[in-house]
Amino acid sequence: RPEKTNPRRKSKKQSKKRPSAGQVRRQKAREPQVNEGPKQAMFIRTSSSGMVSTSLLRDLHALKKPDAVTYTRKNKIIPFEDPTSIEFFSHKNDCSLFALVSHTKKRPQNLVIGRLFDHHMLDMLEVGVSNYESIARFEAAIQPAIGTKPCILFKGSEFETDPQYRLLKSMWLDMLRGRTVEKVNLANLDHVVVITAISDGSVSFRHYAIKLKKSGSSLPRVELQSIGPNFDMTLRRVRSAANELMKEAMRQPKESQPKKIKNISTDALGKMGRIHMKRQDYANLQLRKMKGLKRSKNSSNEEEGAPQKRARE
Numbered sequence: 001r002p003e004k005t006n007p008r009r010k011s012k013k014q015s016k017k018r019p020s021a022g023q024v025r026r027q028k029a030r031e032p033q034v035n036e037g038p039k040q041a042m043f044i045r046t047s048s049s050g051m052v053s054t055s056l057l058r059d060l061h062a063l064k065k066p067d068a069v070t071y072t073r074k075n076k077i078i079p080f081e082d083p084t085s086i087e088f089f090s091h092k093n094d095c096s097l098f099a100l101v102s103h104t105k106k107r108p109q110n111l112v113i114g115r116l117f118d119h120h121m122l123d124m125l126e127v128g129v130s131n132y133e134s135i136a137r138f139e140a141a142i143q144p145a146i147g148t149k150p151c152i153l154f155k156g157s158e159f160e161t162d163p164q165y166r167l168l169k170s171m172w173l174d175m176l177r178g179r180t181v182e183k184v185n186l187a188n189l190d191h192v193v194v195i196t197a198i199s200d201g202s203v204s205f206r207h208y209a210i211k212l213k214k215s216g217s218s219l220p221r222v223e224l225q226s227i228g229p230n231f232d233m234t235l236r237r238v239r240s241a242a243n244e245l246m247k248e249a250m251r252q253p254k255e256s257q258p259k260k261i262k263n264i265s266t267d268a269l270g271k272m273g274r275i276h277m278k279r280q281d282y283a284n285l286q287l288r289k290m291k292g293l294k295r296s297k298n299s300s301n302e303e304e305g306a307p308q309k310r311a312r313e
Contacts, residue, residue, distance in 0.1 A: 030094055034255045038179045041097035042089055043070040046077055052132055053101035053109055059135045059229035060099055063176060063193075063207070065146045069093045079112055080237060083121040091119040097175055107236065113171050114239075117249040123241040125164075125171055127203075127233040135228040142209045142227055144191040149178040151189055151210070156197025164238050165197060187212075192224065203233040 019027075043061045045054060061070050077085045079100060086098055100112040107128065114124025135143065144150070152173060158165040176193060194206045208224040215221035241249070263274040 034253050038067045039097050039174060040093065040095040041068050041099065041175060042086075042093060042095045043068060044077065044086070044089070044098060044100045045071060045074050046100060046102040047074045048102045048104050049074065050103035050109070053103050053111070053129070055134050055136075056109075056111065056129060056132055056229060056231065057099065057101045060175075062135060063150075063229075067178070069095060079114065079121075079124060080126070080239065083124075086114075087116065087119055087121060090116045099175070110236070111233070113175065115171070115174060117245060120245070121239075122245060122249060123167065124239050125167055125235070126237040127168075128236055129231050129233060130202075131230070131232045133226075133228050133230040138227045142225060144209065144227075145188075147178070148188055148190055149181065149184060150176055151192040152176055153192060153194045154196075155194065158197040163240075164235055165203075167238065167240065168203065168233075168235070169195075191227065198232075201234065203235070204230075205233060206230050 041064050043057050043064075045057060049057075057070075061068050071089075075085065077100065079086055086100075090096065090098070096116050098112075098114055098116070100114075102110045102112075104110070107126075109129040109132070110126060111129050112124055112126045115122045154169055156165070159169045160166070172193075172195060190210050192208050192210055194204075194208065196204045196206070198204060207227055207229060209227045211223045211225060212220040213223060263276070265272050265274075
């Protein structure tokens, strides 16, 4: 006889394990949000990275902390040829920024920084690094606290006119801006990053600590002290974003846009409102009484008599 099976009883293959509460929360955190948190960055070593490039990667990771993930193992990745590995790491760690270092004979001391949208490669930029000074060369006591926002300064008209320099500016702003805040305490503004476009085609990256000292007045005297990392960059390869993908990445949700109030506009003087009223009868308006506007008795009698004559006829 064949064995009777209970149709209500599920086999082991059909039964599915319910996700835990922690897994559900993590899955919801990965979903698109109206107000996104700080951008996470990945710092990746390749199989050809040298000591200088690895030290630079470690210093950039220190600037990005705590919103950073670092990979200590060497990975065989060539982002301009096959970005699938970076997209896989992005989906695994929920990161939208990456920095990758390599060192070859053709491209020595190479640094690639890029952005991803929806875990797909958006754009990236490759620079060559020279004149590098590590954080370890400077005093550890004056290093900024972890998680503080830096003051970022770009010097040079190229950052407003040249498309490649504008992309470089946008990359570093996304990498170093940190968390979005409404107000910044002056006492917590303890370091500044200065990126300068030089006439020979290179770009300098300098990191300073801000020191506020007594000046004998209400305003303190500001001094800058170099704390590293410091290096020079030379632009190499650039991959811009596709128009459709960039348009999708720049789209703002309707919930984040301010609600438009009817009949109210704002200009340089402030808010202006428009009031809708019923149509007025200008013949019955109470104006200032003037002698020139008064009606004479003859004209009033003629107006009164005219309809009476018509009635007699």
